[in-house]
Amino acid sequence: MKKLMLGNEAFARGLYEAGCEIASSYPGTPSTEITECVAKYDEVYAEWAPNEKVAMEVALGASIAGARSFCAMKHVGLNVAADPLYTAGYTGVNAGLVIAVADDPGMHSSQNEQDSRHHAIASKVMMIEPSDSAECKDFAKAAFDLSEKFDTPVIIRMSTRVAHSQSAVEMCEREQKELIPYKKNPQKFVMMPGNAIKRHPEVEKRLKDIAEFSETSDLNKVEMNDTEIGVITSGISYQYAKEALGTKASYLKLGIVNPLPTNIIKDFASKCKTVYVIEELDDIIETHCKKIGVDVHGKDTFSFLGEISQAIVAEKILGETTEITEFAESVPVRPPVMCAGCPHRGLFYCLSKLGVMVSGDIGCYTLGATPPLCAMDTTICMGASISGLHGFNKALGAEAEKKSVAVIGDSTFMHSGMTSLVNIAYNSTNSTVIILDNSITGMTGHQQNPTTGKNLKGDPAAAVNLEDLCHAIGIKSVRVVDPYHMAETEAVIKEELEKEEASVIISRRPCALLKYVKHNPPLKVNTDKCVGCKQCLKIGCPAISIHEGKCVIDHTQCVGCGICTEMCKLGAIENQ
Amino acid sequence: METKSIMIVGVGGQGSLLASRLLGNVLLQMGYDVKVSEVHGMSQRGGSVVTYVKYGDKVSSPIVCKGEADIIISFEQLEAARWLPYLKKGGHLVTSTQKIDPMPVITGAAEYPDDIIEKIKAQGVDVIAVDALSLAETAGTAKASNVVLMGVVSTKMAFALDVWEKAVEQCVPEKFLELNKKAFKLGREAG
Numbered sequence: 058m059k060k061l062m063l064g065n066e067a068f069a070r071g072l073y074e075a076g077c078e079i080a081s082s083y084p085g086t087p088s089t090e091i092t093e094c095v096a097k098y099d100e101v102y103a104e105w106a107p108n109e110k111v112a113m114e115v116a117l118g119a120s121i122a123g124a125r126s127f128c129a130m131k132h133v134g135l136n137v138a139a140d141p142l143y144t145a146g147y148t149g150v151n152a153g154l155v156i157a158v159a160d161d162p163g164m165h166s167s168q169n170e171q172d173s174r175h176h177a178i179a180s181k182v183m184m185i186e187p188s189d190s191a192e193c194k195d196f197a198k199a200a201f202d203l204s205e206k207f208d209t210p211v212i213i214r215m216s217t218r219v220a221h222s223q224s225a226v227e228m229c230e231r232e233q234k235e236l237i238p239y240k241k242n243p244q245k246f247v248m249m250p251g252n253a254i255k256r257h258p259e260v261e262k263r264l265k266d267i268a269e270f271s272e273t274s275d276l277n278k279v280e281m282n283d284t285e286i287g288v289i290t291s292g293i294s295y296q297y298a299k300e301a302l303g304t305k306a307s308y309l310k311l312g313i314v315n316p317l318p319t320n321i322i323k324d325f326a327s328k329c330k331t332v333y334v335i336e337e338l339d340d341i342i343e344t345h346c347k348k349i350g351v352d353v354h355g356k357d358t359f360s361f362l363g364e365i366s367q368a369i370v371a372e373k374i375l376g377e378t379t380e381i382t383e384f385a386e387s388v389p390v391r392p393p394v395m396c397a398g399c400p401h402r403g404l405f406y407c408l409s410k411l412g413v414m415v416s417g418d419i420g421c422y423t424l425g426a427t428p429p430l431c432a433m434d435t436t437i438c439m440g441a442s443i444s445g446l447h448g449f450n451k452a453l454g455a456e457a458e459k460k461s462v463a464v465i466g467d468s469t470f471m472h473s474g475m476t477s478l479v480n481i482a483y484n485s486t487n488s489t490v491i492i493l494d495n496s497i498t499g500m501t502g503h504q505q506n507p508t509t510g511k512n513l514k515g516d517p518a519a520a521v522n523l524e525d526l527c528h529a530i531g532i533k534s535v536r537v538v539d540p541y542h543m544a545e546t547e548a549v550i551k552e553e554l555e556k557e558e559a560s561v562i563i564s565r566r567p568c569a570l571l572k573y574v575k576h577n578p579p580l581k582v583n584t585d586k587c588v589g590c591k592q593c594l595k596i597g598c599p600a601i602s603i604h605e606g607k608c609v610i611d612h613t614q615c616v617g618c619g620i621c622t623e624m625c626k627l628g629a630i631e632n633q
Numbered sequence: 634m635e636t637k638s639i640m641i642v643g644v645g646g647q648g649s650l651l652a653s654r655l656l657g658n659v660l661l662q663m664g665y666d667v668k669v670s671e672v673h674g675m676s677q678r679g680g681s682v683v684t685y686v687k688y689g690d691k692v693s694s695p696i697v698c699k700g701e702a703d704i705i706i707s708f709e710q711l712e713a714a715r716w717l718p719y720l721k722k723g724g725h726l727v728t729s730t731q732k733i734d735p736m737p738v739i740t741g742a743a744e745y746p747d748d749i750i751e752k753i754k755a756q757g758v759d760v761i762a763v764d765a766l767s768l769a770e771t772a773g774t775a776k777a778s779n780v781v782l783m784g785v786v787s788t789k790m791a792f793a794l795d796v797w798e799k800a801v802e803q804c805v806p807e808k809f810l811e812l813n814k815k816a817f818k819l820g821r822e823a824g
Contacts, residue, residue: 061658061667189668218696222671222695224669224692296694299693367694382720385756386746389735389737389743390737391712391735391737393679393680429739500678502673599679599734599736
């Protein structure tokens with residue numbers, strides 16, 4: 058049966074069909090749906106781990122136990138999981154271990170556009186790259202076999218367009234795998250120097266073996282057409298090249314992107330007049346080609362930045378452009394905003410009003426940085442808000458401590474904020490940390506986390522009590538506020554900033570998009586009372602705009618949270 | 634058959650994912666090779682969102698570039714203007730007349746252009762503008778404006794009505810089916 062599937066959904070189907078037993082991941086766009094989809098198969102145990110490092114260690118542990126195992130993450134998640142990855146490269150596996158890493162060229166939903174292939178090269182681990190949903194499924198299955206054949210973790214590199222495009226997939230049955238018996242083998246799995254030093258030659262030999270395998274593997278494909286133009290490519294770039302050039306070019310599509318083959322590249326290039334390497338982000342295939350003496354065009358033609366497209370390929374290689382109709386006037390941008398009713402809004406309005414330095418973090422609440430709230434000074438990576446604030450305050454001292462806060466979501470706090478808070482308590486700054494507890498992992502589309510009381514399958518689970526946890530870490534002053542009540546929230550922030558000790562404020566209110574959250578009827582503006590002072594616009598609610606001098610509330614967006622009523626001194630915003 | 638390209642554009646949260654799934658279902662029923670490219674994550678939060686739907690004998694790239702779209706389906710006027718350069722010469726623009734101010738307009742940093750639909754028409758573009766929101770509310774909920782627009786689009790594509798109806802049945806949860814069938818019908822009549 059053929060079905061239209063997201064790349065991520067097809068990937069999950071491949072895991073299922075390959076007999077995967079254990080999946081452990083941390084959500085991250087564009088990788089999240091792989092684990093969400095695999096969790097729907099009863100035969101596969103799937104969980105959300107607190108972070109990617111934990112997830113990869115769980116998957117490795119399960120592989121050592123003898124079960125085919127999997128973990129997924131976005132590109133920056135692999136930085137967090139780099140520690141186990143590099144040594145898992147030395148130990149190898151027992152049953153197959155497959156790692157999905159999803160790059161985000163163009164930064165649709167990320168803080169950088171790093172190229173994960175560097176991690177595969179540096180960890181000397183095999184990496185393969187699919188280019189559509191059908192390949193996502195096939196490569197996931199192949200990856201388990203390759204992992205077991207070569208005794209290595211196998212990374213599958215996804216990218217936004219492969220992960221989040223749907224195309225047709227043929228479904229097959231699951232192949233139930235017997236567990237591979239676990240045998241104690243400290244020489245292979247206890248990576249202390251005396252053992253690790255004997256594993257390193259194995260790693261080097263394995264790389265050579267895989268490179269040799271790559272020369273004849275059907276994961277790499279040659280398509281000979283017109284030989285004036287030869288294209289060496291992989292992943293989504295293959296699809297762009299194919300659409301732009303069709304049969305005007307010949308293609309070497311590399312499914313195995315680490316290690317790269319030598320002979321098939323030389324052979325292909327020798328048959329083509331001009332050879333282009335088309336790859337998004339860094340010049341990894343190009344550099345390899347040049348290293349083996351193959352003359353190619355690459356980043357002299359294409360950019361290191363962002364995504365490629367069929368239009369870019371057509372323009373750069375064929376010199377073709379398309380006629381377009383522009384709208385005659387400038388069109389205002391529409392950046393993402395906090396949703397109407399978002400509990401973060403009230404909190405960020407208070408921070409904006411107080412004019413404090415805000416050490417920010419990764420999540421929906423990063424939107425607090427945007428106008429009109431503009432209440433964020435830094436955003437680096439998961440957990441950096443708290444550790445960064447500690448450093449900021451150590452550098453600037455007592456005065457800074459009274460004028461700075463860290464903001465971090467519940468899920469991000471569990472991911473890597475906890476250890477940073479330990480540092481504040483242990484190495485003592487009088488820092489104020491605000492945990493934005495909206496009872497869900499919001500930005501990636503509502504995943505459960507260790508504070509929500511539910512697991513990935515939606516079943517009841519142990520819930521971390523944030524207040525108790527902060528106390529246990531050594532923070533004595535822990536307060537809870539409801540960000541829908543801005544006056545009270547502002548007062549508590551002021552009090553905690555003044556204290557000569559570290560403190561945590563938990564700003565608690567579930568995400569307004571959660572299904573169980575009951576909304577109030579939309580509010581409306583009493584036009585007799587509204588004078589158009591625009592005070593209510595300062596909270597940056599997408600449901601409130603001004604037309605003909607009066608405020609208007611969009612009833613299709615408003616969820617009746619009421620924080621705008623706190624802004625209106627004239628009481629012009631009323632219940633229906 | 635040469636690959637055809639459709640874009641569904643709007644504001645994050647307006648329901649473009651259901652619209653693209655519905656369209657994908659129709660095209661798969663018709664036996665085409667189909668690719669649908671969606672937006673997840675950060676840009677969904679009230680930002681400008683776009684979904685690409687492509688079909689033909691064999692589709693390679695899942696995305697649509699400027700000047701390539703045969704049809705643009707817009708959930709909001711400003712988004713119609715924003716994505717206009719993606720429309721192929723001679724392509725069709727189907728848009729809801731709904732207006733949602735983006736944050737720069739709310740904060741006063743920018744102005745929402747006047748008479749967008751008239752201006753696009755004046756550029757010689759084939760535009761069908763429908764008050765999809767009111768029609769959806771007539772059907773029972775503002776949320777169904779996505780299905781209303783699909784009803785409108787169905788008049789621009791040469792597929793039998795029962796194929797569309799089957800797609801609605803397969804893509805919409807049972808309890809909202811009657812409502813969405815009504816929304817589709819209202820859209821089709823307005824198209």
